[in-house]
Amino acid sequence: MLIAVSLVCAVLAAASNALGNVMQRRAALIVPRSDRFRIGLMWDLLRTPVWVLGIGGVILAALFQGAALATGPLAVVQPVFLLELPFTLLVAGIAFRHPMPRATWLSVGSIVVSLCLGLFAAAPGGGTLQAPVSLWTAVMTCCLGAMAVLCTLAVRRRVGPSRAACMGLAAAIGYALTAALMKASTDTLSREGIAAFFTTWQTYAFAATGVCSLFLLENALQSGPLVASQPALTLGDALVSLTLGITLYGETLRGGWWLPLQLLCLALAAAGVTRLSRNHALSGEPAGTSDTATPADHETATTNASGHAVRRLMHGNRSPAERQRTRSESKEETIDAHIPHRSPRQHS
Numbered sequence: 001m002l003i004a005v006s007l008v009c010a011v012l013a014a015a016s017n018a019l020g021n022v023m024q025r026r027a028a029l030i031v032p033r034s035d036r037f038r039i040g041l042m043w044d045l046l047r048t049p050v051w052v053l054g055i056g057g058v059i060l061a062a063l064f065q066g067a068a069l070a071t072g073p074l075a076v077v078q079p080v081f082l083l084e085l086p087f088t089l090l091v092a093g094i095a096f097r098h099p100m101p102r103a104t105w106l107s108v109g110s111i112v113v114s115l116c117l118g119l120f121a122a123a124p125g126g127g128t129l130q131a132p133v134s135l136w137t138a139v140m141t142c143c144l145g146a147m148a149v150l151c152t153l154a155v156r157r158r159v160g161p162s163r164a165a166c167m168g169l170a171a172a173i174g175y176a177l178t179a180a181l182m183k184a185s186t187d188t189l190s191r192e193g194i195a196a197f198f199t200t201w202q203t204y205a206f207a208a209t210g211v212c213s214l215f216l217l218e219n220a221l222q223s224g225p226l227v228a229s230q231p232a233l234t235l236g237d238a239l240v241s242l243t244l245g246i247t248l249y250g251e252t253l254r255g256g257w258w259l260p261l262q263l264l265c266l267a268l269a270a271a272g273v274t275r276l277s278r279n280h281a282l283s284g285e286p287a288g289t290s291d292t293a294t295p296a297d298h299e300t301a302t303t304n305a306s307g308h309a310v311r312r313l314m315h316g317n318r319s320p321a322e323r324q325r326t327r328s329e330s331k332e333e334t335i336d337a338h339i340p341h342r343s344p345r346q347h348s
Helices: 002-030 040-046 049-071 074-095 102-122 133-155 161-192 201-223 226-249 258-277 295-316 320-338
Strands: none
Touching (some): 049 074, 049 161, 074 226, 074 258, 133 161, 161 201, 201 226, 226 258
16 A cells, blocks of 8 residues: 555656756756856756746655655655656646657657556565665765766766766766655654654755755756756666665565566666657757757857848848849859869969
């Protein structure tokens, strides 16, 4: 019964987080873009109302996630967040007014089927509700160290897929660590009350890692295309959470001949996530535009468009005879440009 409650809460958390992600993505397209890793991005976002609405969705998702972790294993709750991407696509289709093609529903179906079949094959269960400090020390060191390495690799790269993937994976590790810490905190809350909840170190640790992960996510959204950052974020969160559930809480997965089925489901989910990440509804930009364009690219495009507009305006104010003469001169210049120039030595 508790597993069913946990699954329902996890699905609601994924839906709420999807709403938050769409609002944050919309805000990331509004604030000034930069090819640098900047702290001021958070200040720009705080002054954007749509981003504040997105944070409301994130807070609601955190409440549902806390309830799910309090009633179910970490290895069950976090993989359900794979549904966040289909939910995000549905919300983005409404927010950005992008129709959802039929092929997209096949990707959604592959994610849902692979998730359900994968959880059935893995059958996560068992485990404890608290972990010893020695394990926490090792896990925190590994996770924070990996996040630092990924951030270092990201800042050394220009805006593009590799940078977005590094940022997305760093955020995924942070979110998985946040969920593991939250599980310990919610257990303390349920057993010892609100006073103990605010005195345990895991409460402040998951708040800090959650804010840090949110910051990394915002930079990932501006670092490159979603097709690079979203699979790293979605799949990375699920896989790291499974690892933490087994390592920290002693949760178990079925092995033997169930393992190939689990790997197959993981591959299907990865393919579905990657296909959905290519959908233009997630980027909030029209089809055919590149999400990897840098600020300089946008400035160049704007300058070129402005130049064409000025030329059209100038030609529009000329008389028919002047426009005909201009076209003739342009044609002669074009012909002359295609005639190969010879040096005096070639003439001789």
